[in-house]
Amino acid sequence: MEMFIQQWLPIIGESVIETFQMVIISLFFAIIIGFPLGILVVLTRPGQSLENKFVYQILNLLINIIRSIPFIILLFFILPFTKIIVGTTIGVKGVIVPLVIYTAPYIARLLESSLLDVENGVIEAYKAMGIKTRQIIWNVMLREARPSIVLGLTIATVGLIGATAMAGLVGAGGLGDLAYRFGHLRYEVDVMYATVFILIVLVQGIQTIGNRLAARLKKD
Amino acid sequence: MIKLENISKVYPSKNGDVLAVNNVNLHVKKGEIHGVIGYSGAGKSTLIRLVNLLEKPTSGKVYINGTEMTSLPQEKLRKTRQKIGMIFQHFNLLKTATVYENIAIPLKLLGYDKQEVKERVEKYLSIVDLSDKKNTYPAQLSGGQKQRVAIARALSQEPEVLLSDEATSALDPETTDSILDLLLKINEELGITILLITHEMNVIQKICDYVYVLENGDVIEDGSAINLFTNPRENTTKKFLNTISQRKLSSSLISQLKLNGAVTRLTFIGENTGQPLLAQVSQKFQVVPNILTANIIELKNGIVGNLVIHLVGKKEQIDASLQFLENQGVGIEELEGN
Numbered sequence: 001m002e003m004f005i006q007q008w009l010p011i012i013g014e015s016v017i018e019t020f021q022m023v024i025i026s027l028f029f030a031i032i033i034g035f036p037l038g039i040l041v042v043l044t045r046p047g048q049s050l051e052n053k054f055v056y057q058i059l060n061l062l063i064n065i066i067r068s069i070p071f072i073i074l075l076f077f078i079l080p081f082t083k084i085i086v087g088t089t090i091g092v093k094g095v096i097v098p099l100v101i102y103t104a105p106y107i108a109r110l111l112e113s114s115l116l117d118v119e120n121g122v123i124e125a126y127k128a129m130g131i132k133t134r135q136i137i138w139n140v141m142l143r144e145a146r147p148s149i150v151l152g153l154t155i156a157t158v159g160l161i162g163a164t165a166m167a168g169l170v171g172a173g174g175l176g177d178l179a180y181r182f183g184h185l186r187y188e189v190d191v192m193y194a195t196v197f198i199l200i201v202l203v204q205g206i207q208t209i210g211n212r213l214a215a216r217l218k219k220d
Numbered sequence: 221m222i223k224l225e226n227i228s229k230v231y232p233s234k235n236g237d238v239l240a241v242n243n244v245n246l247h248v249k250k251g252e253i254h255g256v257i258g259y260s261g262a263g264k265s266t267l268i269r270l271v272n273l274l275e276k277p278t279s280g281k282v283y284i285n286g287t288e289m290t291s292l293p294q295e296k297l298r299k300t301r302q303k304i305g306m307i308f309q310h311f312n313l314l315k316t317a318t319v320y321e322n323i324a325i326p327l328k329l330l331g332y333d334k335q336e337v338k339e340r341v342e343k344y345l346s347i348v349d350l351s352d353k354k355n356t357y358p359a360q361l362s363g364g365q366k367q368r369v370a371i372a373r374a375l376s377q378e379p380e381v382l383l384s385d386e387a388t389s390a391l392d393p394e395t396t397d398s399i400l401d402l403l404l405k406i407n408e409e410l411g412i413t414i415l416l417i418t419h420e421m422n423v424i425q426k427i428c429d430y431v432y433v434l435e436n437g438d439v440i441e442d443g444s445a446i447n448l449f450t451n452p453r454e455n456t457t458k459k460f461l462n463t464i465s466q467r468k469l470s471s472s473l474i475s476q477l478k479l480n481g482a483v484t485r486l487t488f489i490g491e492n493t494g495q496p497l498l499a500q501v502s503q504k505f506q507v508v509p510n511i512l513t514a515n516i517i518e519l520k521n522g523i524v525g526n527l528v529i530h531l532v533g534k535k536e537q538i539d540a541s542l543q544f545l546e547n548q549g550v551g552i553e554e555l556e557g558n
Contacts (some may be wrong), residue, residue, distance in 0.1 A: 121312040128272055128304070128383075139325055139329060143314065144315060219357040220357065
């Protein structure tokens with residue numbers, strides 16, 4: 001046991017850090033892109049304040065197209081685009097772009113459903129008080145949807161961790177890569193078990209934090 | 221204060237246009253409370269949303285305090301709405317905000333400074349009698365308390381007009397009464413003009429000066445509350461009146477009673493209960509009045525008494541006694557059997 005730890009801890013530790021790096025950085029950018037996208041989809045919907053059939057349909061189509069491509073294909077499919085954006089297609093840097101592209105539409109969809117769950121009556125009440133649409137988005141829609149947004153982001157984060165497992169294909173490392181290279185290709189079963197265990201703990205931890213935070217934000 | 225001129229609202233649909241509100245005219249003077257009553261689907265909700273233009277009218281004009289709302293550009297309309305309070309059947313509070321925040325957030329968004337926000341929240345919470353609940357979340361409040369918060373939120377913007385969209389429909393009878401008392405209080409003490417919609421006749425009875433009966437988008441009858449209660453014309457109106465007092469006798473019973481006399485509804489306005497008049501009738505005309513049902517309805521602006529009597533006697537005597545009662549200012553309505 002001790003030997004195992006001594007031998008593998010640095011490698012596993014590094015993989016954990018790589019996974020965290022990929023998840024945190026991609027999540028950050030995916031939120032920056034996904035949130036406005038989700039809000040726009042809701043607002044341009046028929047019957048909403050910025051109703052615009054054309055924009056709504058285009059956004060829907062775009063989100064659906066990206067959401068239909070499995071990450072492992074997306075990763076290679078957009079290589080030229082990745083190269084333009086970050087100048088490289090390999091390493092952590094190279095995998096961030098596909099991870100963001102993969103997660104942002106997902107977050108947009110999750111946000112859309114959270115926002116649509118906000119009672120229309122409250123929004124109507126604020127309209128009747130003469131409050132600006134922009135203010136209603138921030139202070140009514142996003143505010144009331146907070147608990148379900150947190151849960152949505154938790155789901156997105158777990159999905160993102162899953163996607164980072166494929167990052168090894170472009171040399172970005174991470175836990176998935178570790179399990180594949182050492183656990184599978186080199187038959188180091190212990191490493192496989194250790195990685196799976198860490199991933200389980202990680203996902204459990206994130207889900208628990210997400211649930212608790214959502215419960216605290218929810219006031220009913 | 222609130223004036224609707226020939227307001228119509230048409231919703232286009234696949235199976236042809238739906239006329240939700242048809243050529244409605246309505247005028248609420250400053251300080252009055254007017255009520256629109258109708259069954260669900262009559263167009264009430266659409267009608268009240270036409271007043272603050274949450275729904276755009278297909279034709280017609282809306283005036284609030286002399287300003288023609290229908291021609292205002294978006295930004296001006298938004299500003300004008302700040303002076304039109306609105307309360308709802310389902311309260312429409314922020315679930316994630318405390319009672320205090322529920323009133324403070326709109327004020328902040330409307331640009332009032334911190335001190336002003338604080339003063340107003342406290343003032344209006346005390347008017348609705350909820351000062352001790354300011355740090356509570358809506359989920360922990362009863363329906364009546366939630367509606368009080370919503371009323372405080374509407375009042376905190378110091379509106380001239382309050383629109384009430386079925387504000388008591390989700391509440392039990394006792395809570396309904398307390399909310400109606402509160403509405404009456406803000407009408408009297410703050411001078412706020414109120415237009416409400418409801419399907420409950422007791423709301424009309426308790427607080428309305430003037431009533432419109434809405435059916436299929438048309439105002440089929442309107443008049444002062446006293447007039448409507450003493451002299452309803454339309455069947456729908458009568459049906460609504462039946463909901464608050466047992467006015468109806470079975471037609472078989474009426475037929476049976478009519479074999480030896482007349483069955484008549486007498487309506488009295490004011491505190492005259494009719495008792496001495498009936499005594500006079502029986503002395504003067506040799507008829508025996510027999511009271512079948514009796515009730516008194518307290519309206520905001522007066523009392524209406526309702527008496528259904530069975531007059532036993534000769535035909536000429538009965539006619540003469542009814543004539544006498546009519547001359548005394550009593551409303552007479554002969555009831556028909558089957």
